[in-house]
Amino acid sequence: MDPVHIIGAGVSGLGAAHYLAKRGIPSVIHETGSHVGGRAACIRQGAHAFEIGGKNFSSAWPRFNALLDEFGITEFEDQHPGFHIVLRDKLVALEKSKTLTGDLRLASALGPRGALQFRNFLTYARQNADRLNYSSGLIEEVERRWDHATIDRHFTARLNEGPLRLFSIIMGGAEPSELHPSLMMLFASGFGKGSHHAVAGGIGRFHDSLAAGKTIRFGARVTRIKLFDGHVSGIEVQDETGTRMEPVRRVISAVPAHVLRQLIDLPAYGRVAFDRLRYYPLALVNAVYDAPVFRDGVHSIMFEPGAPLGHCSANRLHSPHHVRYTLSGKAARDILDRSDAELVRIAEQTFSKRLPISAKRLQVHVARHPGGICGYAPYFTAVKRDILRAVDGIHGFEIAGDYLEGHTMEGCLTSADLAVQRLVTAPSQSSAAAA
C-alpha cells in the first residue's frame, strides 16, 4: 500500500502517523528539523532534558491519556498549585484551588467588580467545560456573544492586567488586547477540567513512544504541495541532497497554518480564512542553576505588561533550580531577533527585579517559536468551516494542527485523528467523478 506522506513531526504529525498505523496504513513523515516534538519537543543536553514548549496535560483529555496508557507511561509530576502575578508592582498570589471558592487577597487586588467578573467567567467555563470545544457548537454561541471585541474591552482594567492576562500570556503568548473571549473561554474550560500533570522525566518519553516504528525523514523540508486536476500529485522536498519532486497521492499537513499557507494553492476564500489566523511568536529559555532560584512559596510568576518576560516558572514543582523563562507578549516580540545570549541576559535581569538570582547558571537552552503557542482567529468556527471546505475540495489532502480542534496537545491529537478519518473515508477521485 502507498504510504501517506505527513509534513511535520510535531504532536499533530506523530499523532497522524499513529492513527494511520492503527488502521494498518503506512506513513512517511517529512520533518525539516533534526528531532521530533516540534513546539512540544524535549531536547537532551548533557544530563538535562529541556522541554522547549508544551508539556502539561489534563487527566480529563481522552486521547492524550489513552496514549499514555498504551505506552505504559504512568509516572507524572504535579503542576504548580498557583501563580504569582505582578499586579501594581506587587507579587500577588493566585491559588488555583481558591479562585472559585473566593480568595480575599485576590478580591482585594482585583476590586469587587473585577473579582465578580472573574468568578462568573470561570464558573461559566467550568460548568460548560464539556461543550466548549470546536465540535459541540457552544463555542460558536460564545463567539457570537463576545468576539466583537478583544478581551480587554470586556473586563475591568485590573482583571486585564492580572488573571486574564495570565491566561492570554501563558496560553496564547499574547496580550488581552490581541485576543478575543472565545479563545480565553476555550483555555479556561480545557485546562479547567481534571488534574494537571507533566510526564516524569520529560514529555520526550511521550514523543519517543509515538515515533517508535514510524518512518521519519529528518532534515527534509517540504517546500511545495503539487496539485493536478484537484488531486495531490506530488511534494517538493528539500534536503541535504538538493531539491526534488516526489510523486505522492495522499498528504496530511501537520505544520502550523502560517507554514501551510505558503505550500499549497487554495481557492480565494480558503486563502482569506488562513490569513485570518494569527500566531504570536515567542522564545523559551530553559536554564539550570546550581541552587534554587524559586523560593518562599513562589513557583511561577507572570510579569507586568511592558516587561519582556511574559511568564516564568520552575520547570517542575520540585525543581526550583530549573527555570523556564518565556519571552512572550508585545514587548517580547520586539526583541526576539536578538542573540541567544542577549535573550538570556534580558530574561534573568527582568526576573531578578522580582526574585533576585544569586545562583550560578550551569546550562542554558534557547528555543524560538515563530508559531508561538497556537494559531487563532476570532469567530474561529466560521474561519474553520472555510478552511475545511477549501481543503475538502482537494483529493488526497488533509490537515491536522494546533489551529483546528483546540490549542493543546489534546487538540492536536484530535485534529490528527479526524484528519485520518477524513482521509480514509473520502471517496477516491475516480468514484467521485463517476458520481
Ligand SMILES: Cc1cc2nc3c(=O)[nH]c(=O)nc-3n(C[C@H](O)[C@H](O)[C@H](O)COP(=O)(O)OP(=O)(O)OC[C@H]3O[C@@H](n4cnc5c(N)ncnc54)[C@H](O)[C@@H]3O)c2cc1C
Ligand atoms: C511555550 C509553549 C508552551 C506550551 N504549553 C503547552 C502545555 O503545557 N500543554 C499543551 O497541551 N500544549 C502546550 N503548548 C502548545 C503545544 O505545544 C502545541 O499545540 C503543539 O506542540 C503543536 O504541535 P503541532 O504538531 O501542531 O505543531 P508543531 O509542534 O509546530 O510541529 C510542526 C512540525 O513541522 C515541522 N515543519 C515546519 N515546516 C516544515 C516543512 N516545510 N517541512 C517539514 N517539516 C516542517 C516543524 O519543524 C515541527 O517539528 C505550548 C506551546 C508552547 C510554544
